[in-house]
Amino acid sequence: MKPMKKILIQNTKEHFEKLFHNQPISIFLSPGRINIIGEHVDYNDGYVLPAAINKYVCIAISPNKNSSCKIVAKDLNEVFEFDLKDTLVPNTIMWINYILGVLQQLKEQKQFINGFNAVFSSSVPIGSGLSSSAAVECGFAYAFNNMFDLGLTKEEIALIGQKSEHTFVGVNCGIMDQFASVFGKKNKVIKLDCNTLEYEYHKADFKNHSLLLLDSNVKHTHLTSGYNDRRNEVEQGLAIIKQHFTEVKTFRNCTVEMVNSLKSELGITIFKRCHFVVKEIQRVQDAVDSLSNSDYKKLGKLMTETHHGLSQEYEVSCDEIDFLVAAVQNEKSVLGARMMGGGFGGCSINLVEKGTENELINKIAELYRNAFGIELKSYKVKISNGTSIYKN
Numbered sequence: 043m044k045p046m047k048k049i050l051i052q053n054t055k056e057h058f059e060k061l062f063h064n065q066p067i068s069i070f071l072s073p074g075r076i077n078i079i080g081e082h083v084d085y086n087d088g089y090v091l092p093a094a095i096n097k098y099v100c101i102a103i104s105p106n107k108n109s110s111c112k113i114v115a116k117d118l119n120e121v122f123e124f125d126l127k128d129t130l131v132p133n134t135i136m137w138i139n140y141i142l143g144v145l146q147q148l149k150e151q152k153q154f155i156n157g158f159n160a161v162f163s164s165s166v167p168i169g170s171g172l173s174s175s176a177a178v179e180c181g182f183a184y185a186f187n188n189m190f191d192l193g194l195t196k197e198e199i200a201l202i203g204q205k206s207e208h209t210f211v212g213v214n215c216g217i218m219d220q221f222a223s224v225f226g227k228k229n230k231v232i233k234l235d236c237n238t239l240e241y242e243y244h245k246a247d248f249k250n251h252s253l254l255l256l257d258s259n260v261k262h263t264h265l266t267s268g269y270n271d272r273r274n275e276v277e278q279g280l281a282i283i284k285q286h287f288t289e290v291k292t293f294r295n296c297t298v299e300m301v302n303s304l305k306s307e308l309g310i311t312i313f314k315r316c317h318f319v320v321k322e323i324q325r326v327q328d329a330v331d332s333l334s335n336s337d338y339k340k341l342g343k344l345m346t347e348t349h350h351g352l353s354q355e356y357e358v359s360c361d362e363i364d365f366l367v368a369a370v371q372n373e374k375s376v377l378g379a380r381m382m383g384g385g386f387g388g389c390s391i392n393l394v395e396k397g398t399e400n401e402l403i404n405k406i407a408e409l410y411r412n413a414f415g416i417e418l419k420s421y422k423v424k425i426s427n428g429t430s431i432y433k434n
Contacts, residue, residue, distance in 0.1 A: 094226020170385020342378025
């Protein structure tokens with residue numbers, strides 16, 4: 043049986059050949075990502091611990107001889123055509139904005155881009171918190187960089203992807219998703235400083251354990267999920283903290299004691315948001331230590347603590363995800379579980395004993411179906427390399 047990656051590449055390539063009557067010049071793979079721990083701190087000057095995974099956006103692409111562009115979203119059976127000479131503006135068709143936002147920046151940088159034809163397809167589930175949007179943005183930015191020899195660094199590609207989401211999609215996301223997609227390495231997590239973009243790799247060879255994602259099948263978009271509201275709340279909170287503690291520049295300089303001392307002034311909602319952020323920044327540091335010591339029991343405990351913070355303090359979970367996390371709490375094969383991604387749906391990430399995944403999936407799927415009438419999806423994921431050109 044062919045691996046899923048090979049099937050994705052073959053199907054994307056064949057679709058390109060069928061539509062354009064020629065082979066694509068190049069094929070690129072851009073992965074989704076998981077985040078082991080460090081949720082909602084990427085825009086709060088915290089550290090995060092993401093990794094690229096073996097779920098990909100595959101792009102088959104060729105330049106043409108003029109300024110016209112044709113992009114085919116195979117999975118949606120949709121086509122978008124435009125001319126590079128025209129002013130690029132956000133469109134009502136959401137998926138094209140991730141790509142138009144990238145192209146507009148390259149135009150502003152006076153980078154030479156020729157017209158092109160492209161087909162893309164994805165094995166990254168949409169709306170599950172695995173950053174399919176970052177995979178599309180960074181995959182196309184990487185493809186343009188390679189195909190037109192633009193000389194962009196990996197960091198510049200990640201930043202272009204992020205800005206595309208800010209300007210053309212309207213989501214004020216942090217840098218983590220794009221960075222993980224571009225910089226991922228097999229069996230490594232990235233400890234990323236979202237303030238300076240300094241990063242370091244840490245070994246994440248789980249050996250007798252594996253990462254299992256349970257997809258609630260509750261879909262969300264950050265635009266409607268309150269993501270921007272949370273950003274505003276923590277910005278208000280940090281401003282109040284800075285007024286009282288002049289040594290605080292970011293949440294990283296802030297302590298739990300400081301936040302506790304301002305509980306009445308912050309108000310209950312903003313207090314909870316800030317308390318979560320400060321605790322989560324520390325949990326990332328503790329998780330790195332746990333990985334270094336191969337202390338997976340401790341890592342699992344930290345993941346579960348993060349979920350309770352996301353659910354009760356940051357309030358970005360939902361009943362379905364809370365159920366999935368609670369349902370595995372007493373399973374001996376599960377070391378830890380938490381909501382992953384922006385929230386209000388998506389997946390839980392579970393650290394489990396290798397070999398127990400199928401039994402666990404079947405058990406939780408039945409419980410979930412009985413509770414919500416929703417079919418559970420599951421993904422066994424491995425930590426993989428970042429965005430790259432595919433070579434046969």
